[in-house]
Amino acid sequence: MTSPRLRPALDSIPAYKAGKPPATSAQRSYKLSSNENPYPPLPGVVDTVTSAAQSLNRYPDMAAGALHSALADKLGVDVGMLATGAGSVAVLYHLLQAACSDGDEVVYAWRSFEAYPIAVRVTGARDVQVGLTPDARHDLSAMRDAVTAATKVVIVCTPNNPTGPVAHRDELLDLLDGVPPDVIVVIDEAYREFVADPDAIDGLEAAAGRDNVVVLRTFSKAYGLAGLRVGYAVAPPPIADAIRKCALPFGVSHVAQAAAIASLEAEPA
Template identity: 60%
Template sequence: MPVRIRPAVAALPAYKPGRPAPTGAAGPAYKLSSNENPYPPLPGVLAATEAAVAGMNRYPDLANTAMAAAVGARLGVAPECLAFGTGSVAVLYHLLAAVCEPGDEVVFAWRSFEAYPIAVQITGATPVPVPLGPGAVHDLEALRAAITPATRVVMLCTPNNPTGPAIAHDELEHFLDAVPEHVLVMVDEAYVEFVDDPAAVRGLEALQGRPQVAVLRTFSKAYGLAGFRVGYCVAEPALAAAVRAVSLPFGISVAAQAAVLASLDAEPALRERVDALVRARAGLRDGLRGLGFDVPAAQGNFVWLPSGPLTAAHGEAFAAGGVVVRPYAAGEPGDGVRITVGEDAANARVLELAAGLPRP
């Protein structure tokens, strides 16, 4: 008799990573499918990691002590309010594992981060997707209406991946006031460094005085440490402790911890790079709109092309032209293509190829 696989695991949808840069295209090829930072490591990071790997024969610091102190000082929160993992997606898994069990429900907008329904189903809880509102934004009223006595968590992605808009802070405050106190509200701010809308959610501010709120952040995007996988949550101490309790021991490598500390010390260079990417994002968004595409407000390091039934064809057209993007083709009205903001040549190539695309 074969080993029994849990039904919840056997039924999981597959997570689809961004495809690598296409081969065989005439001219340069660009990977714009994974929301990666196109810049190399920040100043000082390579030297710090090279020094750290000399001690690879030793286990990393289980408590992430230096990293927690540095991140806590940067954010103005106590280290005991932090829990780290291998990317914010791992922290998401740990957070759900700490609070969910079979019979619980987890509410989230859809389309949103692809890992959400996977993470929910692993716990045995039931995913409750709620369609996005006009403009590809979170419909907070519909999310609130979806809360039932079985709801354990509501997940909010702001800016929303893959569509781009951020939730307004005042709307989040009203939403939190209406959510039962026992329901955890997870505010996923993986792209917070790229937000330039002053009205957008301020996750750490929403956390103040609300023990039901947890904020997720990452070093993968703006800080360019995607290959080292470091993310964290900010939560009230008891919840953060629960997340740490279910986390994989020694999950953050010695090199990754060193990279985070060095990256935090390179704040001026970080800001310059983020500002450049935000400017490039505006150019890409405006260029696509000028071609007649209804691109939503973009607050991450990517833009969204609402391609509808032409999603797969658009994705293949970009790939044939040397640019691999991330098509979301599920046969749903909200299908579209996510395009990461890349180097200037890549962004120019996107607009060149988009000019020849059929319109949905």
């Protein structure tokens, strides 16, 4: 009996392990494993969501034009540098689909975000995992040394999920200077709003003037919109365009776009 022919690369892909739900509704529990914001969105954002829900019969703006404009104004970047998706992890998936194929390599620290091995291997690429330092930080020198002619992408998660430390200014800039210009470096800043380390560097500052650096951010954590799934990349225009080409059509709902815009508008100028 023959079986459907699926891609061999799928055999090596681990299942993503989400945080466990409460064992019983009668038991008070505190779910920490998914790093969810314990506070709901701002009341004004909830009101915006309620209003936006009246248009659920319509497809969202696939280009996310209003959200891109709001982000461009907030971040001081060109609209052509933006790409959005159903969470920053979706944007990472689209980027890896655009950049990687069978035989390519992607370098990242381990342990780090559990989705990285899945996102890499589903493209057919090979993940190169570089161990953390004894104090649970990225070994950025070792990551730079792990880059080969087959490397297409390097991922830096800062602050690192799940260990917490950030990449410091000098070491991150050294990595960016040492990576070949045809290798994409992804700075995953899902938790950037929680950074207090004075030696940290903002990803957009690190990426400025570089044609191979992508910054990922999300509305899931600090903004409390994990259930709506909206994240984005700030990237050089050719890379942002490639991400958008690989994106799922209508992947960010109208409600999610409206909530993200309202969250940005609620921030101090």
